[in-house]
Amino acid sequence: MKATIAELPKYVDKEVKVGAWIANKRSSGKIAFLQLRDGSGFVQGVIVKSDVAEEVFQTAKSITQESSVYVTGTVQKDERSPFGYELLVTNVELIHTSTDYPITPKEHGTEFLMDNRHLWLRSKRQHAVMKVRNEIIRATYEFFNENGFVKVDPPILTGSAPEGTTELFATKYFEEDAYLSQSGQLYMEAAAMALGKVFSFGPTFRAEKSKTRRHLIEFWMIEPEMAFVEFEENLEVQEQYVSYVVQSVLKNCQLELKTLGRDISKLENITAPFPRISYDDAITFLHEKGFDDIEWGDDFGSPHETAIAESFDKPVFITHYPTKIKPFYMQPHPEREDVVLCADLIAPEGYGEIIGGSERIHDMDLLSKRVEEHQLDPETYKWYLELRQYGSVPHSGFGLGLERTVAWISGVEHVRETIPFPRLLNRLYP
Known part of the structure; x- marks a missing residue:
């Protein structure tokens, strides 16, 4: 047999x-x-x-x-x-017969292991991380399929930046300029107007010259988008989804979590609902904790997110960020023009932001104004604006970074271990 x-x-x-x-x-x-x-x-x-x-x-x-x-x-x-x-x-x-296998049971340096990533994947620890990653992906499809979402695949080659950033990989598309996608969100909004509730799962690229343990150049995103869904309901979907994924890993990857030495008691507590703190209150909290470097209107860095997360034993939503530090497409707060209906979900234990989401602007005039304010080309975004011209509705969505989520759930320190072949600032091999 x-x-x-x-x-x-x-x-x-x-x-x-x-x-x-x-x-x-x-x-x-x-x-x-x-x-x-x-x-x-x-x-x-x-x-x-x-x-x-x-x-x-x-x-x-x-x-x-x-x-x-x-x-x-x-x-x-x-x-x-x-x-x-x-x-x-x-x-x-x-x-x-294998001879002179380079990765022996002794300790090896990180750069050596990264140079031999094609072989390092065979180790018990890396095997466990990849199995956890696979379970998160499996549970993701299961959750969205069971909740009436349709899988849609946005393009990887795009003609514009979804968030108006310059941190893009440019390439030539015959006679035109093109970019590797940093998000499928705008296309998912179009798909939501056709199919109601949709999600994508695919690679994204950020030409960000960062070397932190939380950053990759190429990573994978799960991006749901939902028609007729407003801000609060969007948060509920996020916490239900993350809870579902964590509990699935606990159920189906017990041996892998044990191999990784993961403290599963910290994961067993990850059930909806999640706590929430407004950006305003987060600034006050950080000042009380001695972070004098942060002022209202600044974006949070890793130390700020970690300090906030340490006050909770579950992922925490930081809501209602200032309008000026968020992308052009986010819906303003109905009572405050200076903040938008958005939230970042911060994982516990110092793993940082795993989800960014918001309600999207559905008013044609306001979105046109935002495009102008951000000095974006109206012709480039013509199709996106037309989504508000023909039957616009309130809609919301979010993006979850797979590798950061794998790092958090599996308990590994660096995201480079959470993807089979990581692309880092100075690494394109193997």
Whole structure:
């Protein structure tokens, strides 16, 4: 019976054949232990010299790290194993011998590991992070599909900047200038006017020269957009979605979270509703905490967000930011022209902003005015303005950064571990 490591619990006391790589090994004169991985999981294979042919035991003793094998053995329960099972091996067939594998069980520097990212992905820790990432993606599709959203794919090549920023990667689109998308939001607004509730999931690019542990040049965004949804309801969807994703990871990635040493008690508390603090109150709070460098009208940096988040044991919404520091398309507060109906969701434990969202301007005249005030080309945004010309409605949306969310839920320090092949300020290899 051929099986994957993840399937072994179904075959207790039965013989199976597993294709695997040797993650590690140790042996004595009478017994050998092979740490096996096959992509679906990790399991220990135990080979007792007296129970196998001499050549099988010698193969097990001499086999090298990351060599590929077919292993035949009987599945047994093992309470000492994190996986809960082990394989009592009766035969080892060598497929390919790996020599001088560069990533050994010893400690390696970050730059070395990043240079060997194509191999580092094989490690137990990186495997666990990627499984958590996969579960977040799976739960995302499940949540939005179950709540009546339609998946829509916005373009990656665009002719303009969605947020009017200059931090874009420019390219030539035949005779025209084009940019790699930094957000699919404007296109998702068009899709919402056609399909009601929509979401996208795809890569985005920011030419931001930042080296912090929270930043990537290329990252993935989940961007829902909803017609007939105003500010408060938008926040409710966000907290329900984040709660759903966290609880799904807790349910389906217990072994991975244990591998990562994650304190799951901090995740078990992540259920809606989430606390909220206005930008005004956040400024007052920061002044009370000794942050004299921040004034009303300034955007928050990482230290400010962390200080605010530390006062809560759940993600916290910071709402109603000043109009002048937010993009042109955000709906003004009905009673205050100086702030907009927006919110950033700040993750606990110093992981920073994971969601930015707002109610969008639905009045044609006001949006035209904002385009002019931000010195944007009306012709470039003509199609976007037309969404308000033909049956405009109140609508809202948000964007969740996948990698920051993976970092927070899995408990890893740097976002470079949360994407298979990170693109950083000085890294385009491998």
